[in-house]
Amino acid sequence: MNPDSVQSEGLQAIAVAPDTAALEQVRIALLGRKAPLVLALRELGSLPPEDRGPRGKVLNQVRQSLEAALDARESELEAAELDDRLRRDRIDVTLPGARVERGFAHLIEQTGREILEVLVGLGYRISDGPEVDTVYRNFDALNHAPTHPTRQATDTYYIDEHTVLRTHTSPMQIRTMQSQPPPVYMATMGRCYRRDTPDATHTAMFTQIEGLAVDRGLSLAHLKGTLLAFAREMFGADREVRLRPHFFPFTEPSVEVDVSCFNCARDGSPCRVCKGEGWVEVLGAGMVDPALFGYVEGYDPELWTGYAWGMGVERIAALRHAVPDIRWLWENDLRLMEQFG
Ligand code: PHE
Numbered sequence: 600m601n602p603d604s605v606q607s608e609g610l611q612a613i614a615v616a617p618d619t620a621a622l623e624q625v626r627i628a629l630l631g632r633k634a635p636l637v638l639a640l641r642e643l644g645s646l647p648p649e650d651r652g653p654r655g656k657v658l659n660q661v662r663q664s665l666e667a668a669l670d671a672r673e674s675e676l677e678a679a680e681l682d683d684r685l686r687r688d689r690i691d692v693t694l695p696g697a698r699v700e701r702g703f704a705h706l707i708e709q710t711g712r713e714i715l716e717v718l719v720g721l722g723y724r725i726s727d728g729p730e731v732d733t734v735y736r737n738f739d740a741l742n743h744a745p746t747h748p749t750r751q752a753t754d755t756y757y758i759d760e761h762t763v764l765r766t767h768t769s770p771m772q773i774r775t776m777q778s779q780p781p782p783v784y785m786a787t788m789g790r791c792y793r794r795d796t797p798d799a800t801h802t803a804m805f806t807q808i809e810g811l812a813v814d815r816g817l818s819l820a821h822l823k824g825t826l827l828a829f830a831r832e833m834f835g836a837d838r839e840v841r842l843r844p845h846f847f848p849f850t851e852p853s854v855e856v857d858v859s860c861f862n863c864a865r866d867g868s869p870c871r872v873c874k875g876e877g878w879v880e881v882l883g884a885g886m887v888d889p890a891l892f893g894y895v896e897g898y899d900p901e902l903w904t905g906y907a908w909g910m911g912v913e914r915i916a917a918l919r920h921a922v923p924d925i926r927w928l929w930e931n932d933l934r935l936m937e938q939f940g
Contacts, residue, residue, distance in 0.1 A: 600635045606661045609636075613668045619676045622669065629665050636662060703940040707806055707928055710916040711788045714808050717832040721825060723786040723810060728771040730790050734761050736770035740894035741849040756792050764792035768809035769849060772887070772907055775811060776895040781903045782814040788912065799924040806912040813887065813898065813905035819852070822884055822906035826856055830881070833915065834861045841878055850885020850907060857881065862921075872918065879918060884908030 609629045616622040630637060636658065643655050704712070715725055738750055749755060749766060756764040771787045788808045795801040812821070823842060830838045838861060842854040857878035863870035865877035873879050887905035892898035913925040920939070922928060927935055 600639050602636075602639075602657050602661045605629075605636050606664060609661075609665045610668050613665070613672050616672060616676070619673060619680060622672055622676055626669050629669070630662065636665070705928075705931075706916050706920070706936065706939040707912055709939060710919070711806060711808060711912045714829070714833065714910075714912070714915070715786055715788060717829055718786040718808075718810060721784075721828060723784045723812075726771060726775060726785050726787045728768070728774050728787055728789060730765055730792070731758060731762060732765045732770045732774075734763055736773040737763050737765050737767075740773045740891065741769055742888055742890045743848045747848065752794075754794050756794060765789075766793050767791050767909055768807040769907070769909060771809050772811045772849070772891065773894065776813070776891070776898055780897045781905075783811055783905070784814075785809075785811045797926055799926065800914070802913070802926055802929055804929075805925075807909050808912055809907065809909045811887070811905060811907045813903050815902060815904075817886075817904045817906055819854075819886060819906070822854075822886070822908070825906075826882070826884065826908065830858045833919070834858050842884075845883060845885075847883060847885055849888050849891055851888040853883070853885035855880055855882075856884050856908070871921070871923075881915060881918070882908050882910035 609625075612625045612629070613622070616625050628634060640655075640658050640662070643651050643658070646654060703709075715723075719725065734750075737755075738747065743750060755766050758764065768787055768789055768791060771785070771789075775783055775785045786808065788806065790804055791807050792804050793801075795803055797803060810825070812825070819842070823840060827838075827840045830840050837859075839859040841857040841859070843857065845853045845855040847853040858881050859865065860870060860873035860877050860879055862872035863875075863877075865873075867875050867877070869875055884907065887907055889900035889904075892900045892903065913928050916922065916928065917925050922935075
């Protein structure tokens with residue numbers, strides 16, 4: 600083994616190693632356990648004593664110069680590789696980012712929130728109630744006769760004899776009066792269920808908003824004023840409301856409420872919203888039948904009167920946006936939904 604050539608060839612190999620991985624191979628070849636230089640160092644002990652000193656000195660000098668060159672080259676290559684990595688990883692903050700799709704509330708939810716917002720503005724408190732409720736609250740305490748037709752299993756989904764999927768949000772009138780003394784100004788939104796055959800204006804699951812007010816001296820005029828405020832917020836400042844006599848078991852008198860058409864001149868010419876009538880039916884309402892107070896505690900019918908109403912959120916959303924079939928609102932076809940995003 601010639602130390603001079605090991606040194607010069609070694610330094611040459613170190614100088615041309617292109618990267619740290621290659622340099623590591625060079626290090627093993629030059630200073631690894633099987634490297635000629637290392638073997639020679641190990642064999643020093645078997646040399647005659649007078650040769651050991653000079654030979655050892657030469658070999659160690661070679662080793663030191665190789666080690667120093669390896670370390671220097673390693674730092675150099677590491678720095679170059681880091682530079683390279685930084686250059687490749689550089690982020691161009693001016694490039695457009697990956698777009699994150701934002702969701703939005705469904706039209707039914709949007710419409711419902713808008714209605715509740717109006718009612719909150721009028722002083723109503725929002726309550727939330729269960730979609731599964733008792734026959735007692737859904738029918739009995741709402742003054743439905745035992746033989747009332749909507750109690751039938753052909754109209755109503757029964758969970759068991761005493762429990763139904765609520766057919767309207769009106770059981771929340773009872774829940775509210777069961778849980779607090781008067782006065783009451785309550786509004787609630789939620790899903791309801793009826794065994795209807797689906798068509799353009801009916802779905803087996805739908806959304807209602809219910810309002811209930813109980814206070815001293817409330818009259819039909821207060822109901823009408825409340826609904827007028829609602830109608831003008833939702834359908835336009837020029838709207839009027841009209842009450843037509845109707846029947847509900849839990850209100851007396853009961854009315855159906857129409858809003859003056861927001862789509863036409865109301866002169867009898869054809870209109871897809873009001874069919875030329877000039878009025879559009881939007882909800883059912885009435886004065887709370889005093890009989891209901893008999894089903895709850897603390898509501899003396901001599902002291903308190905009230906009014907209530909219930910409306911279909913799908914119907915109102917469909918009317919405002921000219922959606923011809925409320926089933927479409929439940930199909931979640933994005934081509935329709937995204938128009939309301
Ligand atoms: N619950 C009635 C319905 O679903 C609507 C209504 C609510 C009527 C409150 C009067 C008072 O048709």
